[in-house]
Amino acid sequence: MVIFLANLQSISDDLYEAAEIDGASGFTRFFRITLPLMCPSVKIVAVTGLIGGMKAFDVIYSMTSGGPGDATQTVMMVMMRKGISDGFYNQGAAFGVCFLYAARFRFTILSGGRTAELFYT
Numbered sequence: 001m002v003i004f005l006a007n008l009q010s011i012s013d014d015l016y017e018a019a020e021i022d023g024a025s026g027f028t029r030f031f032r033i034t035l036p037l038m039c040p041s042v043k044i045v046a047v048t049g050l051i052g053g054m055k056a057f058d059v060i061y062s063m064t065s066g067g068p069g070d071a072t073q074t075v076m077m078v079m080m081r082k083g084i085s086d087g088f089y090n091q092g093a094a095f096g097v098c099f100l101y102a103a104r105f106r107f108t109i110l111s112g113g114r115t116a117e118l119f120y121t
Contacts, residue, residue: 046106053074078095079095
């Protein structure tokens with residue numbers, strides 16, 4: 001929440017004032033000004049959340065091994081259980097590849113379809 005609040009406070013009031021002069025509604029101002037300028041903070045929160053979820057594997061596995069009724073399963077727990085514990089190495093690898101592509105698709109959507117070359121120019 002602090003990241004989102006800091007990002008919202010960094011958006012210049014001049015942009016909203018110009019949109020208001022142009023006759024944009026509040027809905028249009030949100031989707032044309034606020035939301036695109038919030039994308040960098042959304043990406044940061046998504047990446048740190050993803051990393052945090054993957055780092056939680058050791059604590060969850062040592063305390064509950066997935067919990068009662070698989071209540072505390074994470075992505076890494078499912079990949080480990082399928083790939084190593086159950087002996088289905090191909091399913092564990094396929095799950096990891098599918099997770100990689102799903103994460104890549106999610107971050108492509110968050111970046112508005114732009115790819116990495118825009119960030120290096």
